[in-house]
Amino acid sequence: MEVTMALFITKRLLMALATVLVVAVLAFLLVHAMPGSPGAVSLGAGASQDAIDEVNQRLGWNDPLFTQFFTWLGSAVHGDLGVSLIDGRSVSADLASRLPVTASLAAGATILSAVLGIALGVTAAVRGGVLDQLIGGFVGLLVALPAFWVGIIFVYLFAVQSSVFPATGYVPFEVSPQDWALSLALPVITLAVGGAAFIARQTRASMLEALQQEHIRTLRATATPTWKILYVHALRYASLPIVAGIALQFIGLFGGSVIAEQLFAMPGLGQAVQSSVSTHDAPAVQGVVVIATVVVVAVNLVLELATKFLDPKLRAS
Amino acid sequence: MKLMTTTGRGSAAVLTGALLIGSLAACGGGSSQAAAKADTSSLTLAIDSDSASFGYDPLRVSAAQRQFFEGLYDSLMTLQPDGSTGPGLAKEFSYNADNTVLTLTLKDDVTFTDGSKLDAALVKTNLDRRSDPALSAYSAVAKGGAQEITSVDVVSPTQVALTFAKPQPGFEKNLASTTGMIVGKNGVTDTASLGATPDGSGPYTLDPSTVKGNKYVLVKNDKSADASEYAYKKVVFSVVMDPQARANALVSGQADVAMLTSNTVDFAKSKGVGVTQIGGTVNTMISFDKTGKTAPAFGQEKVRQAIQYAINRQALVDALHKGDIPAWNALPKDSAGFTKDLETKFAYNPDKAKALLAEAGYPNGFEFTIIAGAQTQTDLQAVQKDLAAVGITMNVKMAASTDEAFAAVATTPLGYAPLNWDNPVGVMYGAILNGFTNVQKATDDQLSAATGELAAAKDDAAVKAAATKLNTRLVESGWMIPLYEALTNQGYNTKKVSPVKFAGTNAYPLLSSYTPAS
Numbered sequence: 001m002e003v004t005m006a007l008f009i010t011k012r013l014l015m016a017l018a019t020v021l022v023v024a025v026l027a028f029l030l031v032h033a034m035p036g037s038p039g040a041v042s043l044g045a046g047a048s049q050d051a052i053d054e055v056n057q058r059l060g061w062n063d064p065l066f067t068q069f070f071t072w073l074g075s076a077v078h079g080d081l082g083v084s085l086i087d088g089r090s091v092s093a094d095l096a097s098r099l100p101v102t103a104s105l106a107a108g109a110t111i112l113s114a115v116l117g118i119a120l121g122v123t124a125a126v127r128g129g130v131l132d133q134l135i136g137g138f139v140g141l142l143v144a145l146p147a148f149w150v151g152i153i154f155v156y157l158f159a160v161q162s163s164v165f166p167a168t169g170y171v172p173f174e175v176s177p178q179d180w181a182l183s184l185a186l187p188v189i190t191l192a193v194g195g196a197a198f199i200a201r202q203t204r205a206s207m208l209e210a211l212q213q214e215h216i217r218t219l220r221a222t223a224t225p226t227w228k229i230l231y232v233h234a235l236r237y238a239s240l241p242i243v244a245g246i247a248l249q250f251i252g253l254f255g256g257s258v259i260a261e262q263l264f265a266m267p268g269l270g271q272a273v274q275s276s277v278s279t280h281d282a283p284a285v286q287g288v289v290v291i292a293t294v295v296v297v298a299v300n301l302v303l304e305l306a307t308k309f310l311d312p313k314l315r316a317s
Numbered sequence: 318m319k320l321m322t323t324t325g326r327g328s329a330a331v332l333t334g335a336l337l338i339g340s341l342a343a344c345g346g347g348s349s350q351a352a353a354k355a356d357t358s359s360l361t362l363a364i365d366s367d368s369a370s371f372g373y374d375p376l377r378v379s380a381a382q383r384q385f386f387e388g389l390y391d392s393l394m395t396l397q398p399d400g401s402t403g404p405g406l407a408k409e410f411s412y413n414a415d416n417t418v419l420t421l422t423l424k425d426d427v428t429f430t431d432g433s434k435l436d437a438a439l440v441k442t443n444l445d446r447r448s449d450p451a452l453s454a455y456s457a458v459a460k461g462g463a464q465e466i467t468s469v470d471v472v473s474p475t476q477v478a479l480t481f482a483k484p485q486p487g488f489e490k491n492l493a494s495t496t497g498m499i500v501g502k503n504g505v506t507d508t509a510s511l512g513a514t515p516d517g518s519g520p521y522t523l524d525p526s527t528v529k530g531n532k533y534v535l536v537k538n539d540k541s542a543d544a545s546e547y548a549y550k551k552v553v554f555s556v557v558m559d560p561q562a563r564a565n566a567l568v569s570g571q572a573d574v575a576m577l578t579s580n581t582v583d584f585a586k587s588k589g590v591g592v593t594q595i596g597g598t599v600n601t602m603i604s605f606d607k608t609g610k611t612a613p614a615f616g617q618e619k620v621r622q623a624i625q626y627a628i629n630r631q632a633l634v635d636a637l638h639k640g641d642i643p644a645w646n647a648l649p650k651d652s653a654g655f656t657k658d659l660e661t662k663f664a665y666n667p668d669k670a671k672a673l674l675a676e677a678g679y680p681n682g683f684e685f686t687i688i689a690g691a692q693t694q695t696d697l698q699a700v701q702k703d704l705a706a707v708g709i710t711m712n713v714k715m716a717a718s719t720d721e722a723f724a725a726v727a728t729t730p731l732g733y734a735p736l737n738w739d740n741p742v743g744v745m746y747g748a749i750l751n752g753f754t755n756v757q758k759a760t761d762d763q764l765s766a767a768t769g770e771l772a773a774a775k776d777d778a779a780v781k782a783a784a785t786k787l788n789t790r791l792v793e794s795g796w797m798i799p800l801y802e803a804l805t806n807q808g809y810n811t812k813k814v815s816p817v818k819f820a821g822t823n824a825y826p827l828l829s830s831y832t833p834a835s
Contacts, residue, residue, distance in 0.1 A: 055509075087372045087512035087529065097528065152561060159569040160588065167565035168363075168529075168557055168572075265557040265566070266365075267531030276531045279370060 005308075012304055016297045023293040024076070028069050031282040037061055041085045041280050052227035076290065079297050082283035084276075091287040094272065099291065101170050101268035104180075105260055106253040108188035114246045118235075120196065121203020121242075125211065126230060142197035147256075151263045153166070158186060158315040168265040187260035190296030195249040206238035213237060239310050247303040357833055360549040360814070362574035363563045367530050373515035373523070374508060375498035376443075376452040383494050384825040385554055388535045390517035391543070392497035393421060393440070394489050398830060399823010402490045406499055406518075407437060416484035421492075423475045426539045429501025429518045436479040440775040442505050444469040444479070454495035464488060464743075490740075520544040520829075531556055548832045567808045574814055574831065577806040579640025585808045593817040594804045596642065596649045597824055598735045600696070602798035603749075606730035607759035612685040614677070615730040615830060620813050621795020623673035626666045627707045634698050634801050647791035648738050651822060653777070654784025659792050670707040682708025688716050688725035693733045696800065727756040735803065739822050741784060742772045749796065763790045810834075 030060035039055035052078075060068055071080065082093040159167035165186045171179035208215060211234055219229045258270025264303040269288055321757050368385035371377045376388040383396075395405040407421035427435035447455040447466060458466045465482040481488065486492035491497065504516030515523050520543050521535035533554040537544050555571070557563045560578040567575035568588040577585055582592050602624075609616020642650065645659045674682060689697045697713045704711045710733075716722035725732055733756070738744060745768040748754050768788055770783035791797040805824040807817040815832045 009410055052387075084512070086370075087507060089513050089529070096531065155562070155565050155569075159567055166571055167569040168562055169555070263559055263562055265531065265555065265559075265562060267528045271530055275367065276371060 011307065012301055013221065016301050019297050020290070020293055024073065024290050025069065026185075027286045027289040029065075029287050032065065034280065034282060038085050038282060041282070046140035050159070062301065072286075081205050081290070084281050084284050086276075086279050086281045086284075091283050094284070095287050095291050097271065098267055098269050098272050099173070101266050102254060102261070102270065103295075104173075104184055105191060105257045106250055106267070108184055109191035109195060109253050110246060110250040112192035112197055113249055115286055116192065116196035117199025117245075118203050118242065120200035122207055122230065122235065124200070124204045125207035130296050132204075135204075138202045139197045142193050143201075145193060147190055147194055147259050148263060150193050151260065154186050154190055154274055155211055155263075170264075170266040170268075174210065183264075183266075187257075187264045187266065190263070191253050191257065192259050195253065198249065199242065203238065203242050206241050207234060210234040210238040236310065240307060243306050243310065244303060247306075251299055254295055254299075255292065319437065320708055329510065337425050341408045357548050357550060357812075359551040359553065360574070360831055361553040361555055361572045362831075363555050363575035365556075365558060365560070365565045365576050368554055369529070369533060372512035374452075374504075374511040375495045375500065375517070376446060376454040378495055379453040379456075380494045380823075381825065383535065384828055386498060386517075387519065387828045388511065388521040388547075388552060389515045389519045389523065390498040390500070390540075391427065391519050392494065393492040393499065394497055396493045396820050396823060396827060398818065398820055398821075398827065401824060402493045405493065405497065407492070410489050412486065413504045416486040418482050419481070419485070419488055420472060421477050421479070423477065425475055426542065427518045429516055430522055430538075430540075431501045431503035431506075431516050433502035435499065435518065436474045438474075439473040439502055440477045440499060441471050442502075443499050446505070454498070457491065458496060464491065477689045486681035494671075512536070520547045521597055524551070546829050547647070548751055548829075558656070561773040564808065567810065570810070572810075574807060574809045574817065577808045578806050579638065579806060582640050582806050582808070589811070590815055591809045591811040591814075593807045593809070593819065593826075595819045595822065595824060596802050596804050597739060597822050598650055598733045598737045598805070599644050599647065599649055600800050600803060600805045601644075601647065601733070602700070602800060603732045603734060603736075603754050604730065604798070605726045605754055606757050607755075607794075607796060608757045608762075609678055610757050611728060612683070613684040614679055614685070614787040617677045618793075618795055620678040620679065620683075621798070622663075622793070623670040623707065624704065624709070625663045625672035625795060626673065627709070628703045628798070628800065629665045630800055631665070634694065637695055637699060638801050638803070641804055642802040644802045645792065646788055647797040647799050648741065648784065648788040649802050649822075652741070652784060652788075653781040654786075656785050656789060659789065663792060665708050667703075669818045674708060679708075682710065684712065684713040685730050686714055687731050687733070688722055688729055689713050689733070690716055691724060697733060700800070704782075726753055731798075733800075735793050737824070741787065742768060745771075745787070749791075761790070761794055761796065764796065765795065 020283040033121045037052065037056050038061055039052035055203075056062055059172050060071060075082065079092055081095065082088055084094065120135050120139060124132045124139075149296055155167050158164045166183055167186075169183055173180040178300050191308070216229060216237075219233055224233075257268055258274065260266065261268040262274075269292065272284065275281075276288065364385070366621045367384050369380075373386075373389065375382075375390045378386065392405045393407045394410070395403050396747065397403040398810045406427060408424050411420050412418065413420075423435055423437060423439070423440065425435070429435070433439065437548065444455075444458075444466065446452055447459045449455070449459075451457075456462060457464045464485055466479050467482050470478045470480070473670060479488070488628055499518070501516035501518065504511045506516075509593075510516070512637065518538075520538055520541045522538045523537045524534035526534045533556075535552045535554070537547070537550050555566070557566055557572070557575075560581055562579040563572070563575045564577055564585050566572040567577070567590055568585060575585075579591065582594075586592055604615060606612060606615045607621075616621045625645075630645065632789055634641055634643045645663045646655050671680075671721040674680060687697060694713065694715065695712075701711045701713055716725070736744065736748075745764070750765060750768060762785065767783055767787035771780065771787055774780040774783050805819075808828060809817050811834060813834055815834050817826050818830050820827050
């Protein structure tokens with residue numbers, strides 16, 4: 001059993017590594033397909049050809065593609081993603097300062113949407129009737145609300161009218177945990193609204209199916225406490241699609257947090273992408289692509305492992 | 318044992334909720350406007366774009382970024398609170414007899430962050446970068462520019478002479494903006510270093526807590542003799558691109574000052590913040606083709622006048638630019654040449670537009686294409702409807718590339734752009750009469766004469782007379798088809814900051830002008 005699991009994890013790790021490598025190659029080639037050279041971008045349109053050539057030479061731009069890629073890969077493995085063509089700063093350092101912002105947003109919104117979504121979904125499935133319809137209508141409304149609009153409303157209510165939360169800005173955790181939580185509150189709620197609705201629907205459908213199962217009926221007949229039937233047995237049976245939904249939410253929110261970052265002026269990866277694409281800062285773009293891929297691949301890996309753990313049939317296979 | 322009744326539990330829940338919200342409000346309350354105290358420790362400005370998207374080379378940006386770079390760099394001349402030009406790194410200046418050479422006498426006690434000192438050689442090294450077309454600040458003084466500098470010569474360690482291609486009286490005004498900002502020796506030698514590290518002698522230096530693209534933190538520069546003229550020990554430029562978010566940041570206390578768009582002004586005022594406004598930028602349709610080369614109809618003045626009558630400017634502003642001002646004048650309302658007469662003379666009148674088209678030989682209208690960008694598309698669609706109502710078909714085509722957008726001056730009869738008339742003579746000579754908006758080389762004697770009169774005007778009365786003539790003719794001739802004047806708005810926390818003042822007609826207040834509320 002342990003050997004099978006170890007083999008499974010090894011295979012998945014290798015697959016994940018291969019995926020990251022393929023994306024890194026693609027990002028590298030796309031950057032090279034862009035017009036202009038790093039020298040021209042960093043020195044500006046009016047720079048002399050000699051100066052551009054000198055910078056290109058220094059950056060190894062004239063080396064064969066293979067050499068360039070493996071040099072970049074070697075540095076990337078050691079955490080060095082190169083330097084920005086625009087300001088000469090370390091791409092790794094810049095992304096390292098931005099990653100916690102986006103990760104906090106995505107993780108916070110995922111957790112909140114999961115808690116709300118599961119609560120709503122389970123309640124709708126178990127209670128049924130009018131409450132199910134009400135929750136269905138409410139969830140339908142949440143799905144239809146654009147995140148940007150939701151954010152504006154929340155800011156108006158909780159920042160402008162009542163000053164409960166800050167309207168903009170991000171405070172790092174190490175500066176003040178309390179201010180960090182306050183600065184994240186509104187953007188996290190903004191992002192969580194749509195996700196909660198999605199997970200609620202997923203949960204309701206899965207729970208309805210779970211509640212029809214033979215073993216649940218048996219448990220009911222044996223006077224097992226209702227909470228145990230619902231939250232231990234039925235929810236576990238229903239959990240596979242819910243967990244998948246939550247993981248997809250995280251991936252989506254990680255990429256989609258750009259809306260919240262813009263609305264709340266937060267220095268995350270979304271803002272970095274916007275800035276580096278608009279200034280043709282190739283190493284920065286390449287760095288964001290690779291980091292985002294690593295996150296997505298890692299989440300998928302965790303999802304697969306969680307699925308394996310949750311489903312006895314899969315675990316045995 | 319029952320500790321509470323249902324009602325009691327409900328009341329306790331409400332009380333707990335209220336206390337929770339109260340305590341949270343107290344946590345954030347330090348930043349709320351109501352609780353803010355007037356102090357000089359810090360000033361946060363919410364701005365609409367990344368001031369240093371291309372790093373900290375002040376010459377890679379234009380006047381719109383002057384306020385931010387004013388903190389880091391000193392200029393050869395300075396913009397004064399009344400809009401005039403005063404001494405800066407150059408404590409004195411003089412022209413030769415025919416105004417072709419400007420000699421600057423430099424201060425001798427200026428130190429840059431790299432430790433280097435100001436001297437004439439450093440100024441020359443800075444200005445000799447003017448051939449680099451990437452340096453926006455130098456676009457006008459480079460070879461072929463309207464105010465071309467042909468050479469920069471070191472006269473003595475503290476004197477430098479600028480020689481022009483043609484007489485340039487009043488050129489010193491250019492040196493009060495980013496054009497006159499001087500970079501220290503290390504920065505100007507290794508310009509790539511300016512991407513990450515500023516090298517100026519300004520009243521502030523960049524603090525390491527800066528987060529690129531998000532917030533730029535400036536702290537007082539002890540080596541600057543002028544630092545005492547700046548009230549705040551720390552200035553934070555907070556980049557908040559969304560207009561509503563900027564207003565929210567101001568109202569809720571995250572920012573002390575914010576650049577507001579006109580449609581968020583009422584909201585901000587309703588929440589008790591102060592707002593100072595200034596006009597100056599007229600969004601104008603510009604007739605590129607006055608000779609009829611790309612669209613024969615545009616060769617006739619009556620056709621261009623018909624377009625003036627056909628556009629419902631008030632409706633355009635009400636629908637798309639609430640808070641801004643509909644414009645029938647080419648020059649802004651605060652300029653000397655502004656006249657109310659044009660508002661009635663060219664008031665919305667589609668019947669008159671149709672009649673003029675018929676007189677010009679186009680009773681059934683005509684068709685042409687205009688190139689739009691992302692910012693102008695909606696306005697152009699509104700104008701398109703008005704023109705269609707009088708029989709003119711204006712096809713709005715989105716520019717597929719920057720090249721296509723620039724080429725439009727030669728390939729299409731009409732364009733649309735915001736024009737800042739801070740320097741009307743410069744705009745006329747640099748862009749309208751001889752510049753890029755007149756590729757077909759059209760002439761108008763009245764416009765040329767009025768521009769010449771304005772350039773030569775010696776007193777306010779003469780300036781007013783000439784500017785009014787110029788403004789009136791620009792509209793009558795249809796060279797300019799103004800749509801609306803955009804206001805620049807600075808919102809400020811009245812409890813913390815004194816009313817914001819603009820320096821003359823400059824749309825960006827001096828950094829030194831922000832002071833604590835008294």
